[in-house]
Amino acid sequence: VLDLLRALRKDTGGYDLKQCFIGAEGTLGVITAACCRLHPAPRGFGTAFAAVPDADAALDLLGELRHRSGDALTGFELIPAIGLEMVVRHVPGVRPPLDPQTSPWYALIELTSFDSPADAEERLVAGLEAATGRGWVIDAAVAAGEGQRQAFWKLRDAMSAAQKREGASIKHDVSVPLSRLAEFIRDGESLVAERVPGARLVAFGHVGDGNVHFNVSEPVGGDRAAFLAVRENLTAAVHDLVARYGGSFSAEHGVGQLKNAELARYRSPAELALMRSLKAMFDPDGIMNPGKVLPAG
Amino acid sequence: VLDLLRALRKDTGGYDLKQCFIGAEGTLGVITAACCRLHPAPRGFGTAFAAVPDADAALDLLGELRHRSGDALTGFELIPAIGLEMVVRHVPGVRPPLDPQTSPWYALIELTSFDSPADAEERLVAGLEAATGRGWVIDAAVAAGEGQRQAFWKLRDAMSAAQKREGASIKHDVSVPLSRLAEFIRDGESLVAERVPGARLVAFGHVGDGNVHFNVSEPVGGDRAAFLAVRENLTAAVHDLVARYGGSFSAEHGVGQLKNAELARYRSPAELALMRSLKAMFDPDGIMNPGKVLPAG
Numbered sequence: 001v002l003d004l005l006r007a008l009r010k011d012t013g014g015y016d017l018k019q020c021f022i023g024a025e026g027t028l029g030v031i032t033a034a035c036c037r038l039h040p041a042p043r044g045f046g047t048a049f050a051a052v053p054d055a056d057a058a059l060d061l062l063g064e065l066r067h068r069s070g071d072a073l074t075g076f077e078l079i080p081a082i083g084l085e086m087v088v089r090h091v092p093g094v095r096p097p098l099d100p101q102t103s104p105w106y107a108l109i110e111l112t113s114f115d116s117p118a119d120a121e122e123r124l125v126a127g128l129e130a131a132t133g134r135g136w137v138i139d140a141a142v143a144a145g146e147g148q149r150q151a152f153w154k155l156r157d158a159m160s161a162a163q164k165r166e167g168a169s170i171k172h173d174v175s176v177p178l179s180r181l182a183e184f185i186r187d188g189e190s191l192v193a194e195r196v197p198g199a200r201l202v203a204f205g206h207v208g209d210g211n212v213h214f215n216v217s218e219p220v221g222g223d224r225a226a227f228l229a230v231r232e233n234l235t236a237a238v239h240d241l242v243a244r245y246g247g248s249f250s251a252e253h254g255v256g257q258l259k260n261a262e263l264a265r266y267r268s269p270a271e272l273a274l275m276r277s278l279k280a281m282f283d284p285d286g287i288m289n290p291g292k293v294l295p296a297g
Numbered sequence: 298v299l300d301l302l303r304a305l306r307k308d309t310g311g312y313d314l315k316q317c318f319i320g321a322e323g324t325l326g327v328i329t330a331a332c333c334r335l336h337p338a339p340r341g342f343g344t345a346f347a348a349v350p351d352a353d354a355a356l357d358l359l360g361e362l363r364h365r366s367g368d369a370l371t372g373f374e375l376i377p378a379i380g381l382e383m384v385v386r387h388v389p390g391v392r393p394p395l396d397p398q399t400s401p402w403y404a405l406i407e408l409t410s411f412d413s414p415a416d417a418e419e420r421l422v423a424g425l426e427a428a429t430g431r432g433w434v435i436d437a438a439v440a441a442g443e444g445q446r447q448a449f450w451k452l453r454d455a456m457s458a459a460q461k462r463e464g465a466s467i468k469h470d471v472s473v474p475l476s477r478l479a480e481f482i483r484d485g486e487s488l489v490a491e492r493v494p495g496a497r498l499v500a501f502g503h504v505g506d507g508n509v510h511f512n513v514s515e516p517v518g519g520d521r522a523a524f525l526a527v528r529e530n531l532t533a534a535v536h537d538l539v540a541r542y543g544g545s546f547s548a549e550h551g552v553g554q555l556k557n558a559e560l561a562r563y564r565s566p567a568e569l570a571l572m573r574s575l576k577a578m579f580d581p582d583g584i585m586n587p588g589k590v591l592p593a594g
Contacts, residue, residue, distance in 0.1 A: 002567050007474040009506045011545040012320050014552060014560050014590060015572045019316035023309050040364040067337040070411040071368040114367040115420055123412055177304040209306045248308040255311060263311050270299050275312045277578045281571070293311060 007035045020278065025254050026289040028282040044117030046124035047075075047149045048109045050140035051102040055182035057136040058107050062178075062208060064136070065109065065127045072120065075110030076208040077156050083202040086162040086217075087155055094154060097141035107207075108156050110149075156204070163202055163217055168224050170231050172214040172238050176247035181210055184245045191241060192216055195234055196227065211251040214238060239266065255293045263293065304332045317575065322551050323586040325579035341414030343421035344372075344446045345406045347437035348399040352479035354433040355404050359505060361433070362406065362424045369417065372407030373505040374453050380499045383459040383514075384452055391451060394438035404504075405453050407446075453501075460499055460514055465521050467528050469511040469535050473544035478507055481542045488538060489513055492531055493524065508548040511535060536563065552590045560590065 004018040021028055052058045058078050065073050084100045098106070113120035121142065131137045143149040163169055176184045185203050192201045198219030205213045216234065218227040239249045239262055249262045264272065272294075279286075279294050286296050301315040318325055349355045355375050362370050381397045395403070410417035418439065428434045440446040460466055473481045482500050489498045495516030502510040513531065515524040536546040536559055546559045561569065569591075576583075576591050583593050 002571065003565060004568070006543060006545065008472045008545055010472045010508045010548040012549060012551045013545045013547040014564055014568075015317065015575050016320055017568060017571055017575070020312065022316075023313055040367060068412045070337060070409070112367070115365045115423075126412075175305045175307045211307045246303060248303065248305055248310045250310040251307040252309060254309045267311055268300060271301070271311075271314060274299065274314055274578070278312050278314070281574045281578060
């Protein structure tokens with residue numbers, strides 16, 4: 001039993017063993033208690049749905065809003081028109097604030113107020129105006145009240161469920177350095193178009209974190225078995241592309257059992273050897289969540 | 298050679314070995330390259346020097362300003378009157394913005410503007426007014442321009458040098474949970490007064506991080522050798538007190554060679570055993586910064 005429950009922001013007393021357990025998916029030990037840092041409750045939100053000309057413009061807009069708001073920029077989700085159309089088609093009662101024909105790309109943006117409740121919205125509107133003047137925003141709708149705010153977020157939150165209704169899909173949870181994200185998406189689009197003609201790429205996600213859910217839906221009216229047969233090759237090609245961009249094959253979903261082979265493929269022998277040593281150090285008997293992350297043998 | 302230079306905010310692909318090296322003081326390996334996340338340059342600052350009735354009030358003021366400004370609160374330093382007096386006495390050209398007789402405790406506060414340059418100052422003034430109304434602030438001066446801002450910071454930055462001019466001192470770099478910091482300082486004051494009558498406690502530091510430089514200057518006109526003879530006992534008593542508060546004997550300065558014994562004393566056998574295993578794993582030959590953090594044998 002290891003008691004690392006120190007509620008300290010600064011502690012340089014020896015190696016920070018706690019960090020080893022974060023993201024280890026329970027394979028190094030069982031976490032039985034955690035200590036949380038509380039943040040002030042927000043006093044209000046400014047939430048917008050904006051059409052942007054392309055993913056590059058979305059990143060410029062992100063930079064502009066971060067410059068104006070720092071860490072008060074609390075949400076920035078990239079949404080492709082094709083994903084928006086799927087949500088509109090399958091989720092009852094959803095109405096997009098902008099016509100999905102406005103652009104191939106949209107951003108759902110949220111700023112948080114810490115001071116006066118209206119602060120975030122004022123800042124957001126000023127930022128959107130500046131970005132519009134520089135060509136980074138085509139059109140934008142700002143949520144008037146909590147109901148509209150939730151309706152905007154539903155467009156994003158329903159995307160996975162809506163994509164499921166469009167048939168089979170091959171999914172990738174990847175991250176790349178933020179500065180190369182737009183270029184990665186363009187290369188990824190070409191890759192999918194070449195390998196699986198007619199397949200529909202829905203690339204969306206937490207762009208502020210460099211995280212993209214790079215999901216490919218089967219072609220309309222195509223052969224599902226033929227589509228699923230390319231899964232392994234397509235995924236390898238997408239993950240190879242991610243690696244060339246200095247990215248990760250697992251942004252937020254983890255390795256589990258599904259990506260054991262990816263871990264072995266994309267991490268260096270030196271890194272893998274140390275990961276195995278770390279596993280053996282904390283879990284010499286191999287009893288912690290066996291088979292996950294690093295399979296035995 | 299381990300290449301962990303991934304410029305990613307999200308990466309759950311296996312164990313995060315990079316974290317082991319952070320704070321390890323070079324004892325696990327030599328870091329040859331790092332990747333930095335850039336933040337937007339500030340557009341302005343709001344900086345204040347405030348007299349507070351006591352350390353509890355300083356923490357209430359900190360909470361109020363965090364509630365109003367979130368992470369735009371970028372500096373919050375607690376300063377005792379005795380430290381302020383030492384700076385005034387020894388640093389030429391320094392003039393405190395408030396009379397050091399106003400209170401036993403002061404806070405140097407800085408907010409950063411991301412939007413309009415004046416934003417931080419407006420927010421700071423509103424926060425100070427609210428805090429004054431609630432009895433957490435006695436009096437405050439807001440820096441008018443960059444020159445005054447730098448003069449305010451000089452009061453804080455010169456504190457260690459000024460304390461050196463007051464003779465011998467016994468220093469502690471400790472952290473405690475923020476919620477118990479005021480209580481810890483009170484207990485620490487009593488401890489010092491009991492153990493070394495006449496000694497002058499200068500407790501100051503980055504209170505937003507729960508970090509206190511708990512430094513004790515020798516009594517005026519006392520016997521220096523007698524004062525320094527209590528060092529080991531006093532330090533043990535201070536660090537025991539810190540441990541009772543769930544704090545750390547090393548907040549930001551690290552273990553090095555000076556605090557090897559403290560590490561062995563305050564970390565559990567289970568934690569120490571794993572630290573030794575981690576050291577052996579990364580540095581089996583014991584060639585990385587030997588003698589630091591965990592001495593051999």
